[in-house]
Each structure stands twice: as structure tokens, then as C-alpha cells.
Amino acid sequence: MRGTKRFRLARPVAAALGAVLLVGGLAACGNSDTGGAADDGKITLGFSQVGAESGWRTANTTSVKEAAAAADIELKFDDAQQKQENQIKAIRNFIQQKVDVIAFSPVVESGWDTVLKEAKDADIPVILTDRAVDSADKSLYKTFLGSDFVKEGRLSGEWLLEQTKSATGPVNIVELQGTTGSAPANDRKKGFAEAIAANPNLSIVASQSGDFTRAGGKQVMEQFLKANPKIDVLFAHNDDMGLGALEAITAAGKVPGKDIIIITIDAVRDGMQALADGKFNFIAECSPLLGPQLMDLAKKVHAGEEVPPRIETEETTFTQEQAKEALPNRKY
Structure with missing residues (x-):
């Protein structure tokens, strides 16, 4: 304190001030419960x-x-x-x-x-x-x-199982994974792998992250095509990577959707258009x-x-x- 002089409030004033402080204290407690800076009724x-x-x-x-x-x-x-x-x-x-x-x-x-x-x-x-x-x-x-990302991967794998049930030889699959360590990448990979395990002819010959981006999908697919002379199926963890892969597949002289079956996840408009055009073959929706x-x-x-x-x-x-x-x- 700067000085030693004390002041005493008159009783009516003190009572009124106490009431104001009490109301203010209750309001402050209410705010701290919700974590908001001010209780204006808006979250x-x-x-x-x-x-x-x-x-x-x-x-x-x-x-x-x-x-x-x-x-x-x-x-x-x-x-x-x-x-x-x-x-x-x-x-x-x-x-x-x-x-x-x-x-x-x-x-x-x-x-x-x-x-x-x-x-x-x-x-x-x-x-x-x-x-x-x-x-x-x-x-x-x-x-x-x-x-449910595992379900999305499983539905994708089950569709492929149905399409290849009459295949007598090996079916080579390449996988464009999402961002490394992310839940959709981990779970979609898991669901797809569990589903295709029912047919020993189906095997993933290459799997790498394209980071969920169109540019990443194109770049990794270019590497897949150079390293693997026979690719039957592409499983992309999202539409954008699949759309990037389309460019790489076309540039390699192959027909997407025919020479290489393409399965993706998301069902955004560009992906749906590619599916309608026959460049994709199947999409599991993720809204x-x-x-x-x-x-x-x-x-x-x-x-x-x-x-x-x-x-x-x-x-x-x-x-x-x-x-x-x-x-x-x-x-x-």
C-alpha cells in the first residue's frame, strides 16, 4: 500500500458494493465453467x-x-x-x-x-x-x-474381390497411401489388406504415401510404373491421389480404368466425374x-x-x- 490512511465505507454503500461484487463473482464462476472469456450467450x-x-x-x-x-x-x-x-x-x-x-x-x-x-x-x-x-x-x-476408415478400406477390397473372383493368375496391386501416421491412412490400409487376404491371387506389390495430394499421387504413381512392369490395380486412399495417378498412367501410354483398375476413397466431385467417365472403377464415399x-x-x-x-x-x-x-x- 502507498499510505497508511484507512477509509471506512458507510454501511448502505458497503452493502450495495458487496451485492455488486457478489453478482460479479457468480458471473465469473459461470464463465470459468464454460471456458469462455465472456458470457454473451454465444458459443x-x-x-x-x-x-x-x-x-x-x-x-x-x-x-x-x-x-x-x-x-x-x-x-x-x-x-x-x-x-x-x-x-x-x-x-x-x-x-x-x-x-x-x-x-x-x-x-x-x-x-x-x-x-x-x-x-x-x-x-x-x-x-x-x-x-x-x-x-x-x-x-x-x-x-x-x-x-469408419477401416470400413472404407474393407468395402474397397471386397469390391475388388468380387471383380477378380475368376482370376486364375496373380493380380498385382499398387497402393497410394495417405499421410504417414494419419488415421485414414492407417485404417484404410488395414481394411483393404484384410479384405483382399481372402484371395491369395491378390497381392500389394508396392505401397507408398502420396500425402493425400494430387501432385503426390502423380509422382508416386510414376515411380510405381517404372518399377513394376505389370500393374493390374491401383488402390488410392483418396480421390486426389487417384486423379494425380491418372496423369501418370496416361503419360505411360496406358488407359486408366481399363488397363489398370482404379479404386479410390472420398467421392468428391472430380473423383465422381472420373468414375462416371470410366477412368475410375469404384469409389467408397467419405463425406x-x-x-x-x-x-x-x-x-x-x-x-x-x-x-x-x-x-x-x-x-x-x-x-x-x-x-x-x-x-x-x-x-x-
């Missing part, structure tokens, strides 16, 4: 996106932004540019800003426990979207919203339109409601004729 959602590596991801970002606006949720958006360190930094920024809810699509599965513990300690609920984490502590996040469901979950976890630990999106598969039928009304 603030911090969302860290993987990046913009594909048409799927662009559609996913658009869905999240449009749904937030429609739900009157304030969105703090961050693009991690496919780097885990950027996502960890963004999540810590969200914690510092005292957002109400954090959601993110993890670049890779591992290495999240520390920052998720920080969010938990700050009483900010976390929602995983599109991609999961491999943390053993399930209390670090409220729920996962997204696809990017998660925005409305995410906003609904954000409201529920902010209100303290119980939500299922895993919520899967409804998806299907497409052949050429089905793609032709679906394309006119395709939203992405």
Missing part, C-alpha cells in the same frame, strides 16, 4: 483444420464455416498446413483465448496427450473431427465425429459435410450434455452408373 468454437491438401478438405472447411454461421457460433479457424506442431500451437492459443469448445482434425494419430490434458485442465471440452487419436486416455476428448453435426455437438458438450464417444457419418459406395446418377445433385 466460441476453436477449430484447427489439417490444411487444404485436397478437394475433400476444402469441402470440409466450407461445411464447418457455413454451419457455424448458421448456428450463430463464433468460429476461430486455424489452418495447420498439414503440420502437427501448428495444430498444437493453435490448440494452445485456443486455450489461452478461453474458447468454449475446441475441435480439430488431427494431422496424425499420436502425440496429443500433453496438449489435450492442457485443454482438459482448462475445462474446455474437445471434439475430434474426421480423424482420431491413439490416446489411451479417452477422457481427454468428449467424442469423435467422422467416418466431408460434417459441419452441421459438429455445431450440434459443440452446443451439447458446452451445455454439459452427455454425447456418444463415437458418432459415424452415413456413407455409401459408387460404381460408374451410380456416379452418373448422383453427379447432378452432388454438393461437393
Whole structure:
């Protein structure tokens, strides 16, 4: 204190001031429970996106932004540019800003426990979207919203099994994997391998990451074609890598969809067009339109409601004729 002189408030003034402080204290307690900086009735959602590596991801970002606006949720958006360190930094920024809810699509599965513990300690609920984490502590996040990647890989493999059931000789498959260490890359590879194991004639002769990008798909497919004189099937973990591979296959003098069967996952518009044109042969859908469901979950976890630990999106598969039928009304 700067001086020793004391002041005594008159009793009515002191009582009024005490009431104001009490109300203010209660309001502050309410804010700390939700993690928000100010209780204006509007939820603030911090969302860290993987990046913009594909048409799927662009559609996913658009869905999240449009749904937030429609739900009157304030969105703090961050693009991690496919780097885990950027996502960890963004999540810590969200914690510092005292957002109400954090959601993110993890670049890779591992290495999240520390920052998720920080969010938990700050009483900010976390929602995983599109991609999961491999943390053993399930209390670090409220729920996962997204696809069953193992199922997508399995459906792709089962379709190939049906198409090659009469094959008497070896069927050589090359695989364009997604980003190394990511949930969709790990799970789609697993599901596909489990399915094709039912036919010993089917074998993966080369498998490498194209990082979910069109450029990566083209570059790796060029390497596959040089190293493997006989390729019967390409399994690409997403449409964009498959579209890049089309360029490499065509440049090598082969006909995509005929000389090499092409199976992809996602069903974005460019991929669906390639399927309708006969350049792709089969696509397992992975819907990017998660925005409305995410906003609904954000409201529920902010209100303290119980939500299922895993919520899967409804998806299907497409052949050429089905793609032709679906394309006119395709939203992405």
C-alpha cells in the first residue's frame, strides 16, 4: 500500500458494493465453467483444420464455416498446413483465448496427450473431427465425429474381390497411401489388406504415401510404373491421389480404368466425374459435410450434455452408373 490512511465505507454503500461484487463473482464462476472469456450467450468454437491438401478438405472447411454461421457460433479457424506442431500451437492459443469448445482434425494419430490434458485442465471440452487419436486416455476428448476408415478400406477390397473372383493368375496391386501416421491412412490400409487376404491371387506389390495430394499421387504413381512392369490395380486412399495417378498412367501410354483398375476413397466431385467417365472403377464415399453435426455437438458438450464417444457419418459406395446418377445433385 502507498499510505497508511484507512477509509471506512458507510454501511448502505458497503452493502450495495458487496451485492455488486457478489453478482460479479457468480458471473465469473459461470464463465470459468464454460471456458469462455465472456458470457454473451454465444458459443466460441476453436477449430484447427489439417490444411487444404485436397478437394475433400476444402469441402470440409466450407461445411464447418457455413454451419457455424448458421448456428450463430463464433468460429476461430486455424489452418495447420498439414503440420502437427501448428495444430498444437493453435490448440494452445485456443486455450489461452478461453474458447468454449475446441475441435480439430488431427494431422496424425499420436502425440496429443500433453496438449489435450492442457485443454482438459482448462475445462474446455474437445471434439475430434474426421480423424482420431491413439490416446489411451479417452477422457481427454468428449467424442469423435467422422467416418469408419477401416470400413472404407474393407468395402474397397471386397469390391475388388468380387471383380477378380475368376482370376486364375496373380493380380498385382499398387497402393497410394495417405499421410504417414494419419488415421485414414492407417485404417484404410488395414481394411483393404484384410479384405483382399481372402484371395491369395491378390497381392500389394508396392505401397507408398502420396500425402493425400494430387501432385503426390502423380509422382508416386510414376515411380510405381517404372518399377513394376505389370500393374493390374491401383488402390488410392483418396480421390486426389487417384486423379494425380491418372496423369501418370496416361503419360505411360496406358488407359486408366481399363488397363489398370482404379479404386479410390472420398467421392468428391472430380473423383465422381472420373468414375462416371470410366477412368475410375469404384469409389467408397467419405463425406466431408460434417459441419452441421459438429455445431450440434459443440452446443451439447458446452451445455454439459452427455454425447456418444463415437458418432459415424452415413456413407455409401459408387460404381460408374451410380456416379452418373448422383453427379447432378452432388454438393461437393
